[in-house]
Amino acid sequence: MTTTTMTHTEIEPNILYFGTPVVLIATCNEDGSPNLAPMSSAFWLGWRAVLGMGMRSKTVQNLRRTGECVLNLPSDALATHVDRLALTTGCNPVPEPRAKRGYRYEPDKFGISGLTPVASETVAPPRVAECPVALEASVTALHPLAADDPEQNGNVAIIEARVLRVHVHDDIRMAGTADRIDPDAWRPLIMSFQQLYGLGPRAHTSRLASIPEKLYRTPDIDRARIA
Numbered sequence: 001m002t003t004t005t006m007t008h009t010e011i012e013p014n015i016l017y018f019g020t021p022v023v024l025i026a027t028c029n030e031d032g033s034p035n036l037a038p039m040s041s042a043f044w045l046g047w048r049a050v051l052g053m054g055m056r057s058k059t060v061q062n063l064r065r066t067g068e069c070v071l072n073l074p075s076d077a078l079a080t081h082v083d084r085l086a087l088t089t090g091c092n093p094v095p096e097p098r099a100k101r102g103y104r105y106e107p108d109k110f111g112i113s114g115l116t117p118v119a120s121e122t123v124a125p126p127r128v129a130e131c132p133v134a135l136e137a138s139v140t141a142l143h144p145l146a147a148d149d150p151e152q153n154g155n156v157a158i159i160e161a162r163v164l165r166v167h168v169h170d171d172i173r174m175a176g177t178a179d180r181i182d183p184d185a186w187r188p189l190i191m192s193f194q195q196l197y198g199l200g201p202r203a204h205t206s207r208l209a210s211i212p213e214k215l216y217r218t219p220d221i222d223r224a225r226i227a
């Protein structure tokens, strides 16, 4: 007979990356060329994204200068394309902490990933054609993580971005609706403890899903129409 142990063991993991969606964030370099970086410290509140990115990344440099990005969400089918972008940076020279981790400078992120840039409507950085979701966005706030600790202050930026346009592939739209995503069709790529995963099937019916989506609507959706 098997018994299930419900006791906890106290541990000190080096990272707490318990699983978040991968985002390919497109920004524009000084010369107008696109940069594309995988990241996964991302969550969504209304039509706002909250992102955590290393302050010395090319992406954060570009966001500070231009205030614009496209948040492209790859499906699990795009894992190999995403993996080709790992350990690359648009920074030249490669900053020392990244060089130590094995990063190399790569000016042509779209080329090496095999992904296709397409023009956005409201921002200069391109969308990724292959990603089922592409969110054009503008930066509304950027502040340091761990500002309470002089040793860590300035290492990581917390970025708030307001979504201006939502572009999706038709095959993830909910049948019979104009503006909804079918969560059974949308298969996000998930990063957990540096490994890449897809989602399993629906685990349970959800009481939360009894709340109509329109009750989550914020004024940002109307504001985005005039962007």
Ligand SMILES: Cc1cc2nc3c(=O)[nH]c(=O)nc-3n(C[C@H](O)[C@H](O)[C@H](O)COP(=O)(O)O)c2cc1C
Binding pocket: 022, 035, 036, 037, 038, 039, 040, 041, 042, 052, 053, 054, 056, 057, 058, 059, 060, 082, 083, 085, 086, 087, 088, 089, 090, 091, 098, 191
């Ligand atoms: C799957 C995946 C997830 C990542 N998540 C993050 C993240 O959430 N934040 C971050 O700063 N870097 C993350 N990275 C590392 C970035 O890609 C790295 O910071 C890179 O330098 C960004 O490129 P850039 O310097 O051209 O902006 C992730 C990398 C991969 C492959």
